[in-house]
Amino acid sequence: MDFSINNSASNTLFQKIEQVRRRQGKVQDTHITLAHGSGGKAMRDLIDDIFVSNFDNPILSQLEDQASFNLSNLLQQGDRLAFSTDSYVVDPLFFPGGDIGELAVNGTVNDLAVSGAKPLYLTCSVILEEGLAVETLRRVAKSMKAAANKAGVQIVTGDTKVVHRGAADKLFINTAGIGVIPSGISISTQNIQPGDVVILNGELGNHGAAILVARGELALETDIQSDCQPLHNLIETILKACPKVHAMRDATRGGLATVLNEFALSSNVGIRLEEESIPVREEVKGICEILGLDPLYLANEGKLVVVVAKENADTVLSVMKSHPTGKDACIIGEVISSPPGIVLLKTVFESERIVDMLVGEQLPRIC
Amino acid sequence: MDFSINNSASNTLFQKIEQVRRRQGKVQDTHITLAHGSGGKAMRDLIDDIFVSNFDNPILSQLEDQASFNLSNLLQQGDRLAFSTDSYVVDPLFFPGGDIGELAVNGTVNDLAVSGAKPLYLTCSVILEEGLAVETLRRVAKSMKAAANKAGVQIVTGDTKVVHRGAADKLFINTAGIGVIPSGISISTQNIQPGDVVILNGELGNHGAAILVARGELALETDIQSDCQPLHNLIETILKACPKVHAMRDATRGGLATVLNEFALSSNVGIRLEEESIPVREEVKGICEILGLDPLYLANEGKLVVVVAKENADTVLSVMKSHPTGKDACIIGEVISSPPGIVLLKTVFESERIVDMLVGEQLPRIC
Structure with a gap:
């Protein structure tokens, strides 16, 4: 079966190719x-x-x-x-x-x-x-x-x-x-019940704002950084303390508003948020005001929305706060039976408004 | 928990949003x-x-x-x-x-x-x-x-x-x-042994040629069609008849030449092809001659290269030929111990040449 080389020309070609092949691929x-x-x-x-x-x-x-x-x-x-x-x-x-x-x-x-x-x-x-x-x-x-x-x-x-x-x-x-x-875990956007509590692990909109600033479209100097981070360890910690989490999602494109609308539609429940309990940095609020954006729709890359039964809320909140990725965790709203499929926001002025799904586009190529 | 609507303006807004939501998403x-x-x-x-x-x-x-x-x-x-x-x-x-x-x-x-x-x-x-x-x-x-x-x-x-x-x-x-x-199947580019036989399921280069013609870069009318097809059923048939297939790959970008070079390098063996046994349509040969391309490097999207021990070659060839996706199957070469890492082609003129990995680019965006 061996290949015998019959002339020196092909022999030279052969050696050359061999040399190229054996070289570390760089x-x-x-x-x-x-x-x-x-x-x-x-x-x-x-x-x-x-x-x-x-x-x-x-x-x-x-x-x-x-x-x-x-x-x-x-x-x-x-x-x-x-x-x-x-x-x-x-x-x-x-x-x-x-x-x-x-x-x-x-x-x-x-x-x-x-x-x-x-x-x-x-x-x-x-x-x-x-x-x-x-x-x-x-x-x-x-x-x-x-x-x-x-x-x-x-x-x-x-x-x-x-x-x-x-x-x-x-x-x-x-x-x-x-x-x-793992066995025994059943998390779904369809599991949400009236009475449940909505928990968020920290500030909204930092990723969206960081990208906006990085694009140089704003003549702004800020130290806002994207919240880009893995959430698996925080989630593992939450599930150890409370395996019966109803729903969980990271709020990326479309922001918190989009996730909550999907929750409300999938489980056919209403969700009422408290505006004053939703953490947003002052700089992010400022950028949103200048550009007419809403922090509820800004993209995040390390923000977790957790929905749990009311009786488990304190436990979950407490383990989240003790975790580096969840230290700013807070309860931001509650699940209500009616109006189904709708997210409401109780504003700081005590009025209530509907938080719809994002219509149109805020920031293309955000992720 | 129910949401009571306090005035008719918000009531109207509310109904409107509900209508939009309930509409089938189109x-x-x-x-x-x-x-x-x-x-x-x-x-x-x-x-x-x-x-x-x-x-x-x-x-x-x-x-x-x-x-x-x-x-x-x-x-x-x-x-x-x-x-x-x-x-x-x-x-x-x-x-x-x-x-x-x-x-x-x-x-x-x-x-x-x-x-x-x-x-x-x-x-x-x-x-x-x-x-x-x-x-x-x-x-x-x-x-x-x-x-x-x-x-x-x-x-x-x-x-x-x-x-x-x-x-x-x-x-x-x-x-x-x-x-x-399935259990018992162990197919790897590293399993190839001298003495093995290389089988191909049909004509080379139809996909690459079809794309070239579709781009209109050639003033040619041909009926060449891409060979784009799933190979899972042919493979299942082969493995039923011969679970001990050594190596298998579909020859896509870079063509048959690239797959065989990867086989030769991974298993540290040589491969000798017989040019006259490799099926290529006359129209594809023609396009290659006009453009200075080599059918061995043309992309395919439904071509399977199978390497089996010599004693299994007849069985595998026969089941391939009886399958619609393998009816043109043929033995195109053999595995040799030396030169390791090299693919050789015995041409129709009885000379031998080295078939190197593709250097440069033949056809961008072929897949």
Whole structure:
């Protein structure tokens, strides 16, 4: 079966190719070219150099077309698999308090965690614009790895596509994630009952405001940082203290108002908020006033809305406050039987108004 | 707890909002606007009208931030979970033999299936350019549903982002998928042994050629169609007849040459192909000659490369030939011990040349 080389010309060619192959795969270019999306040598080097070396885990480094896991091991951690995905198109890529990479990990980690799942494995699929600086991609990959470490997840498989200059804006990331939901946990937007209490883990709108400021559209100097953070550990702590949480969601795009409207519609209940109990930073209020925005609709990337039976509210509030990600937790409203499907806000002036779902668009490309 | 309305003005407002809410969510716009990515009402209507109504399954229609499945049910189908993802940026969106939606389903189904997994559930995450016709998105969603039905998978969760006009080219789709690998199956690019036989299920390069023709870059009239198709059923048939398949992969971007180079590198073996046994349509050969392309590197979307021990080759070839997706199956080469990591081609002129990994880029946005 051996291959015998018959002449010195092919022998030389052969040695040359061997040399190229054996060289550690390193990206030679400073900027992304279409070849990095070809499926060939340049793509393989990009994947090795940027993703495999940074994400660094044995499942990914096998570079099969799919990652695989033992189901019995998963079953030891719970009885249901949770599966979620989000694409991230945030502009700018880097902003105070985070970047697109950190967002792409935390966003999907949080979408899993709000079901009560322990997040375990993520995918990472990137769409790159020709001309993107390789250094930018490297920085984002390092940020994803740091966020994955913090959230206790592994990035196990992925994909790389490159489009012509002008066919995408710099870099889009998709992550999909799987996690395991422990037995006995049943969290759903359909579980909410009149009498329940609505708890929030802290200030609203910091992510939205940080992005606005980072875009330079406001001649403002502030120290507002995105609240981009993983919520899985706070959620685990809450569920240990109170496994019977009714509903839970992170308030991202569309803000608190959108989450609560979805709750109200899914469970066919009303929700009444107390405006004065909803924490919003003065700077965020200021930005909202200047731009005619409402903090209830501003995006967040580390804010948890928890709905629990009234008798469990004190317990949940107390464990949240003792956790770093929940130290500013507070009760912001209550669930009422009527009007079903409607969210009301009792304003600081003691009047009541309807908080509808977001109509139109506040801030495109916020996440 | 009931909400009592104190004056007729708010009563009227209230009824109005109720009416809007109760109306079946239908997209009112003919084109995608930034509001469709807001997280608010317009996005909810888009999701209901385009995705939930077309994909039509009880897991998706709950609209939680994550889908969930009973792990015991999965464990009844095998002992390992497979997890994969790909983003799709093909241009044009519609081409002879398929479209981006069908590709997005079949591509991820095939990436799961080549591990031996039974594909079960997919995600669907779209990035839309402002101004995209809603009708285009609807057509793509219908196509995804048809492909999902054909492949026996359900699309269970997703995400919608919208970017400004010019920040993306029309429509990108990411799918992630999970499947279950039956016990006793162990397929890996690292399993290949000298003496093994390489089998291919049919003609090379039809997808790449169909895209080229669809782009109108060639003044050619041909009836070449993309080979876009799911391979899970063919693979299931092969594994029933021969569970000990060594390696399997679908030859997509980078073509057959790239897959075989990855095989050779991963298993540290050589592979020798017989050029005259590799099926390529005359029209595809013609296009390649005109453009200076090599069919070995052209993209496919329904071509399976199977590596099996020599003693199993006849069995596998025979079951493949009896399956509609494998009727043109043939042995195209053999695995040799040396030179390791190298793919050789014995040409029709009886000379031998090295088939390297793709260097540079043949056809951007092919998938």
